[in-house]
Amino acid sequence: MSKTAKVFWISFGVYSILLLFGAITIERNAYNLNFLFKAKEYISLLKYFTFIGLAFFVVAFVSSWRCRISHNKTIKRLEDQKTELKANLFDLKKKGDVSPPDQGIDSPEPME
Numbered sequence: 001m002s003k004t005a006k007v008f009w010i011s012f013g014v015y016s017i018l019l020l021f022g023a024i025t026i027e028r029n030a031y032n033l034n035f036l037f038k039a040k041e042y043i044s045l046l047k048y049f050t051f052i053g054l055a056f057f058v059v060a061f062v063s064s065w066r067c068r069i070s071h072n073k074t075i076k077r078l079e080d081q082k083t084e085l086k087a088n089l090f091d092l093k094k095k096g097d098v099s100p101p102d103q104g105i106d107s108p109e110p111m112e
Contacts, residue, residue: 005063008056008059008060008063011056012056012060015052015053015056019049019053026039
């Protein structure tokens with residue numbers, strides 16, 4: 001995992017923990033009218049905090065999508081190489097340049 005990906009996931013974790021603490025704080029003070037009136041001043045910040053969460057989601061989605069495309073390209077490249085190697089091996093066998101696997105290999109002598 002790259003350094004930027006680690007920083008992203010750590011910051012996303014911190015964001016989630018802050019959101020959890022905020023929800024717990026509001027739930028505990030749900031019947032405290034004075035707290036709720038003070039919290040009303042911060043409702044406008046909730047919009048910005050939501051946009052930050054949306055940005056985290058978009059970055060995670062795009063990152064996952066790019067990783068998947070890269071992974072599929074690598075699989076395609078490896079499958080092409082495998083097919084090419086099989087074709088080369090078939091051509092060599094057809095020419096007679098390749099001996100069967102059991103011939104030409106000396107087995108090691110047993111040690112006493």
